[in-house]
Amino acid sequence: xxxxxxxxxxxxxxxxxxxxxxxxxxxxxxxxxxxxxxxxxxxxxxxxxxxxxxxxxxxxxxxxxxxxxxxxxxxxxxxxxxxxxxxxxxxxxxxxxxxxxxxxxxxxxxxxxxxxxxxxxxxxxxxxxxxxxxxxxxxxxxxxxxxxxxxxxxxxxxxxxxxxxxxxxxxxxx
Numbered sequence: 686x687x688x689x690x691x692x693x694x695x696x697x698x699x700x701x702x703x704x705x706x707x708x709x710x711x712x713x714x715x716x717x718x719x720x721x722x723x724x725x726x727x728x729x730x731x732x733x734x735x736x737x738x739x740x741x742x743x744x745x746x747x748x749x750x751x752x753x754x755x756x757x758x759x760x761x762x763x764x765x766x767x768x769x770x771x772x773x774x775x776x777x778x779x780x781x782x783x784x785x786x787x788x789x790x791x792x793x794x795x796x797x798x799x800x801x802x803x804x805x806x807x808x809x810x811x812x813x814x815x816x817x818x819x820x821x822x823x824x825x826x827x828x829x830x831x832x833x834x835x836x837x838x839x840x841x842x843x844x845x846x847x848x849x850x851x852x853x854x855x856x857x858x859x
Contacts, residue, residue: 705777711773723789723831731753731766731768732750732768763824770813771813772811775811776810796818797819799815799816799832801814806847808853813856814832
């Protein structure tokens with residue numbers, strides 16, 4: 686069985702399958718990378734209200750969010766703080782591939798971080814991540830800009846049951 690990181694050529698092969706590994710991308714030629722795929726910014730939401738995570742999923746409370754408004758040049762002006770970002774692309778992971786993502790280095794060099802969780806094998810959806818402006822100044826980020834690089838890994842064996850949590854098929858109606 687194959688294992689390891691998927692290279693550009695393998696990612697492109699999996700994009701041709703049904704369902705495609707990644708769909709609704711902005712520009713395939715710009716987003717495909719030697720060892721991954723750049724995901725782009727769809728929208729940004731500020732966080733407010735109480736949130737909690739308990740021992741069971743039933744006790745989970747997510748914070749309320751409010752959409753940030755784009756300026757006339759399709760930029761978000763992001764004050765210091767934490768935000769939820771929604772990605773343009775839909776990811777469809779088969780049961781033999783999982784992935785991780787890291788922020789683009791230009792963001793990090795500007796004091797902006799993007800935190801992600803693990804994408805489990807079998808996940809389908811338009812993901813959300815945490816964007817953090819660690820500076821004391823607003824940061825401008827344009828809609829559809831590439832913000833994270835997703836790295837895909839073949840598992841050493843296919844999982845019998847893929848991801849089935851509450852985020853399965855998230856944000857597909859948006």
